[in-house]
Amino acid sequence: MSEAVELERPAVSDPSSNSQTIYQVIRRNGSVTAFDATKIKTALTKAFLAAEGETASGSHRVHDIVDGLADQVTTTLLKRAAPSHTLQIEDIQDQVELALMRSEHHKVARAYVLYREDRARERAKLDARKKSKKAGQPDLHVTLPDGSKRLLDIDRLATVIAEACGDLDGVSTAPIMEETRKNLYDGVTTGELALAPIMAARTLVEREPNYAFVSARLLLDKLRTEALSFVFDQPEQATQAEMGVRYATYFPAAITAGIKAGLIDPELSKFDLKKIAAAIKPERDLNFQYLGLQTLYDRYFLHVKGSRFELPQAFFMRVAMGLAIREIDREAKAIEFYDQLSTFVFMASTPTLFNAGTCRPQLSSCFLTTVPDDLDGIFKSVKDNALLAKYSGGLGNDWTPVRGLGAHIKGTNGQSQGVVPFLKVANDTAIAVNQGGKRKGAVCAYLETWHIDIEEFLDLRKNTGDDRRRTHDMNTANWVPDLFMERVMADAPWTLFSPDDTPDLHDLYGAKFKTAYEAYEAKANSGQITNFKTVRAVDLWRRMLTMLFETGHPWITFKDPCNIRSPQQHRGVVHSSNLCTEITLNTSADEVAVCNLGSINLLAHVTENGIDHDKLAKTVKTAMRMLDNVIDINFYTIPEARYSNMRHRPVGLGLMGFQDALQKLKIAYASSEAVAFADESMEAISFHAISASVDLAAERGRYESFDGSLWSKGTLPIDSLELLAKVRTEFDVDRSQRLDWDGLRERVQTTGMRNSNTMAIAPTATISNICGVSQSIEPAYRNLFVKSNMSGDFTVVNAALVRDLKERGLWDEVMISDLKYYDGSIGQIDRIPDDLKALYATAFELDSSWLIEAASRRQKWLDQAQSLNLYIANPSGKKLDDLYRLAWLRGLKTTYYLRSSAATHVEKSTLKGTDGRLNAVVNAPQAASPAPSPSPVTAPAPTPAPAVSNRPSGVIDAGAASDAITGGDVWGKACSLDDPDCEACQ
Template sequence: MSVTQHAERPAVSDPSHSSTTGYQVIRRTGSVTAFDPAKIKAALTKAFLAAEGETASGSHRVHDSVDGLTEQVVSVLHRRAAPGHTLQIEDIQDQVELALMRSEHHKVARAYVLYREDRARERAKADARKKKKPSDTPQLSVTQPDGRKTPLDFDRLSTVIKEACGTLADVSPDPIMAETRRNLYDGVTLGELALAPIMAARTLIEREPNYAFVSARLLLDKLRTEALGFVSGRPEQATQAEMQDRYATYFPAALKAGIEAGLIDAELAKFDLKKITAAIKPDRDLNFQYLGLQTLYDRYFLHVKGSRFELPQAFFMRVAMGLAIREIDREVKAIEFYNQLSTFVFMASTPTLFNAGTCRPQLSSCFLTTVPDDLDGIFKSVKDNALLAKYSGGLGNDWTPVRGLGAHIKGTNGESQGVVPFLKVANDTAIAVNQGGKRKGAVCAYLETWHIDIEEFLDLRKNTGDDRRRTHDMNTANWVPDLFMERVMADGPWTLFSPDDAPHLHDLYGPAFKTAYETYEARANSGQIRNFKTVRAVDLWRRMLTMLFETGHPWITFKDPCNIRSPQGHRGVVHSSNLCTEITLNTSHDEVAVCNLGSVNLAAHVTKNGLDHDKLAQTVKTAMRMLDNVIDINFYTIPEARFSNLRHRPVGLGLMGFQDALQIMKIAYASDAAIAFADESMEAISFHAISASVDLASERGRYESFDGSLWSRGILPIDSLDLLAETRAEFDVDRTTRLDWEPLRERVKTIGMRNSNTMAIAPTATISNICGVSQSIEPAYRNLFVKSNMSGDFTVVNAALVADLKERGLWDDVMISDLKYYDGSVGQIDRIPDEVKTLYATAFELDSSWLIEAASRRQKWLDQAQSLNLYIANPSGKKLNDLYRLAWLRGLKTTYYLRSSAATHVEKSTLKGTDGRLNAVANATVASAPTPSTQTASPVPSPLPSPNQTSSRPSAVIDTAPAVDPIVGGEVWGKACSIDDPECEACQ
């Protein structure tokens, strides 16, 4: 029997066969039957026989291949749908096809795909003949929640799909309606009916980005039915057009429902709801893309037992009212805040969106703590972690004070087991407290490089060794003093101490740290300190870089610039950063640092001609007011956090959409123009943020600990570069300014600041999805890929690239195929012009030194830090040495993840079979075409130029390559952080 006779059979289950999967399959006729994995195995076996001949009969190779392929397909289906869900024949066939191609069974795959295409043409012809005859298709029914069956209203379904397409360019309701009909069956449930058009539209996103808006609008119809029915207590539906009038009655009812459910603060009902409701703009619901709205639906909208009762504009207004709850003219301010949030020019952080206006308004993003060196203090810190994480806080713990392995314990006259066992407890606590299932609890542990446990600390994320001394879920970071970097460059010794023997090092930095450190070294050499270890600084540096190769941890952060440039050096020490390395605030035994975050959407403030300074100034002014309000409204779970936050009032205004802004202006990321724009845009944000804080100080009063700060001395972030330069022999940072800073400097000194800190660039991984822009300051990951997070898998395509290709007449099925084949990279697609390739180069195609140069220009304006990811497609010890030395030389305070290429790729199967990999299969002569590996980086074109070598590279490098390269074969490198890892919620 031929392969073509069996190629379709995996999807069509024989009812006589029992199924253990719990799935059902919808036949093309609309009937439903049980899914039987054995059919896939049988058809694959016969397909191999047909393709390879009788010599394959009984072959262990074929038997093993079929078993493996069947397991792959079933595993994917298990992951994508819960038991009891229905599957489509085409979906199962897509997975079979994909499994064949990924496993390099080209001959079988080619025959399989060609047969599918032939069968599709035959069905199309048959359908065309049927259309000429009077339709005798029976009316389908819908199963209601109470079990009743009612006729399916195709007219309403058609209306909703047409409305979702609206005036969007290059979309059509016809393919959505056709695919939706194909997915329906007699007795379909209401939930399945609502989901069918969404899923139909989703499949078209890779072909036309505007279908991302269509999918969101179809999801919105599902949400409207859910929310309206909940607040009214009876089944209700409404189109988007009808919601223009419905919001006036819906919004007060939704507030009431939330208050009665104990979810919304009753104070919100005391607003002038007539005025508030009149300001709501229902048409802004249409600005969402599918990924953004699905994320809100899954994780942000308030619900009772899973039933959402918040529509998007109600959600934004609830958050805005929560932030304005203590304003004097709170309706006016709530509307002002709403207009920023709902138009995506600024977005508050995830905890603020989760909890503003609720009965537990924990709105702060980040908490930094110092763990003391006693048992009571250690376990109080672990308890504090749990309380802070409960309401969506990200945590940074300074563990340096805890005595190291072998240190004397006076109370028991024994020896300490060091810091690692306690880190294991903190790791497990973070997993246990998962923020109500909204996202994983997340914590980062920091340890200074001189701590005697630093070598064990480096190994915490390894997958080998004693698992009791591993923390597989906790992030880790090195807190590196400048003296260590100097010793590395001089190839000098480095001494490790237990903090109980060297107690002053924890609170010192700069020249004072150097003096104390050398004093402790002298004591160790003279025998006054016994628990110490001397290593070669270069060897420890190599090991730090090796762990970055192997595990992506610990991150490398720099103690001295964080402290020397801190505005609050007069009131304490910065002992660590936070979960995402952008916060640099003081901590102590009685102060837990708190930071309140939000991000400006830079893409909404540029045109093709450049930055709109006036619009940016207004956005920043309003955003800073929102962030300052968080401090007073906030629900504090521990008193140390409240004490610190009210005393210093730090906030962290950041940005997102940097890559989008560049592409709007047609500026390549790897260019001097991009570095200049990073400088210009951050200077403007810095100027307006500081000015807004001065305005708030004039209105509300300066923060309590202002006197003695750098601010009070007229030293702004740009000026504090001089302080850092005074302590370093090597320091190379651009000092260019564009704006008139002197008048603002005088205002800061005479009026004061409302906030001790004003800026920090967070990762924005989730809120940028909500706004539909690129994450933070990141370069584009890929131009076409499947993003995975807690809400599922989402096709992401670069709409700007598609628009440029359309303009050149290059956007077609072949281009989609090529993009998928090259995993979202345009670098090797010959017919794309070079200027387009340069503009849309992806993260792994850029020399990461460009990222550091741009970050350096931002860092000079920031009073805190930035979450800076670095990308290397073909890493080596030398490359990493150069990169992290450059980061230190350019004055960066912190770095974040070291990104490897993901182990998953674009799914290379579509409704039209335009798979890139298939093109290589079908043309066997192109055997030399590169095939992206699932373990290593995607193929990249010749490297883009790196920044000016004379100014952006260190004058000398150290050969840090280990004797055994830790990334040979890519096996270990695959364990490093992947940007689309669905389990990684640290920066969501």
């Protein structure tokens, strides 16, 4: 270290002393120099010149401002320097920046920030050059795809890394550059070179969540090279800054390349591509986190033989153009749709993102079918499943009409083997049609609780027994009538029938079902029906819950509320839900129900003061137009789907980011305030969605089957609660409301609706990853965990928690280690205050009754249903019984997965190395060393509690050698959260 240059500064004295003091500055290279306040004035003056031009140089106003700001900064710095009388160069620059912002010279502050960023990039380049010239270190060469070699452009690598760190707090180029260099060698391939900085940045996500953005931006550089080289048919590279200009020429070329490859609809070339390209915002490429962009890269961007040619904004614009293709002013609408998608305020469903603007625009998410009771009909249904699944449709099959085991077959004078063998065929078909490798084909089979095969149906997912009567891949769900729940409550008997003996039960619900069912019971008792079985209702209920406990299936869904509250009960019956239990639409031999999904990002519509209703209304209006357009644009693989969709025009607008919104509002999930917010937010979405459908009806006309619907009678979803209450012996649901429903009700009756159904809350497992928000209405799974999907394994850390811990000076190496040890839960970490423990409680720390209470408040506003997962950490028969009875009493239409508590654990040593698929082995535990001194990840705020872990001894600490993730035990055989083989998690 060089000698300090001592300089007495009589004009600047130590505020705590009357004596003169020498202050020193430690520079970035470790050298020490004397503090010189005139340099602060020089820096401020340069910033004003950069922002205001040469006129600022002779301005007395600017001179006075600079003097005042420089004095403020100097005073602050000297106070901070005591007692060591030493300053860091970064601290000086931070104080200058802060002074400019506080004095509201925002334009000047921006100029100063940009200057700092430029200097940081230059330093990174210089450091890289110096390191590359170290004695004994040879020049590195890159092997190009054609086998030739060129000298590694270390300057460009440093530029890309510096650009990726850009405007992000808490990140640094140095560790990324250092780790990247370790993984380079002479002759490294271009692919390895592109991957090295991404891998380096990913290892730092556990320490600082903003490295997830850095990793995404580094992946973006790889994608830019890939896409530009393909589109322009020659090796090309570009930085993000250069793409500000290049997008204008790249985008039309990408559309042309996609059309030439047979992937993009030639109609898109007829748009005004110059106008469209001018509307693209390249800076929005920077808004991705790594999980989101990697998911898009792997599964969504169009490619030719593995070469992606879509950049993110081109992808969103292609989707938007595809959705606007039949609009009158389609350029304007495409830009409007693009602005919503690319800013993540709304996201269309996966099939829409996959296929909009392509030559096969199958944009719908869900298809519901009823399987008839004849061989031709059964195998036609299996074929329909294959055709619908081929282009990314999720399937829900109603199998209740198929006769049960032992039923007479007139044509052969034999006995039926029941529904199970045909379910086995449907299961294998779903696996065979894997949607082009983008995601597994998936189907859910529904069976009513009175079907004589119900007990075999419950066993379908077991790993024991005759494998010919098992469906290991198919999802299953119970379609439960209210009468069964009443018998359970009363501990009464329940009779199982074959549908060929009781054909009308399938189409009946409510009081009519009860009358017919009791009449059939009387026939069975008198000997008129012989193929039946009587069981104790409670025993069957317990077995249903036991199978849910052991296998995660069949899910519990309720027939009567789905039908009694259905707006379309005048045109048929809801016989099942869909793959994810949020769709409740009529099906028949002539109609295959279709639903078109998209989700509002609730986080983007709340401020610290609550919901931004104006923004929400605008988003919902545009989103509903997009969803309605899907119906007309859609590529239908079977005529029954087209017939149904065009007549009734159902859509399903949902939401995601609910947990994030709660945390932004500082509301704990397990609280009455969260239940009230669920009510308020869903009421707002419902109001605006219905209103938007009325607006579309005024513009485009009512849907064909509107007359006779509940809508036409002025019965809105909130009103249909009373219809259910009339037939229920037990019903306890809140009916409060806030908005002007009377005015909207009048508009609905007068103008009509464009869509028979408007809302459904889907799981959003993948599109929420794209947007970087919490899944659907889910509570946080963990605050630090490893997420697995078809794109690999990803470290996920709750950035909001990290931000709050930083503010309280609690974010350090010990905290990271404790979070790993407790599997992302903070409940047992003594240092964390109780208010944060409540706010960031994870899914298995919550009483699931809170989830049901919140879901009940949403359900009253929904014309369809919601994908509601339930979480139990320490399950028991009584807990499950109480939970699902409560769901029925609170008027829920459906429930979804029952989640176990130990699905995926974070390795106790470190998350470094969680890049792609891991096959590491966990080291044996070692005795824990004494807790280390706090090593802040970023500069702490207020004085922290002592950084001492309260973990038991004998655990692997943060510095242990193993770099691995270990899978935890799954309770029973319930679906593991984020199971890459589970369709619902994709």
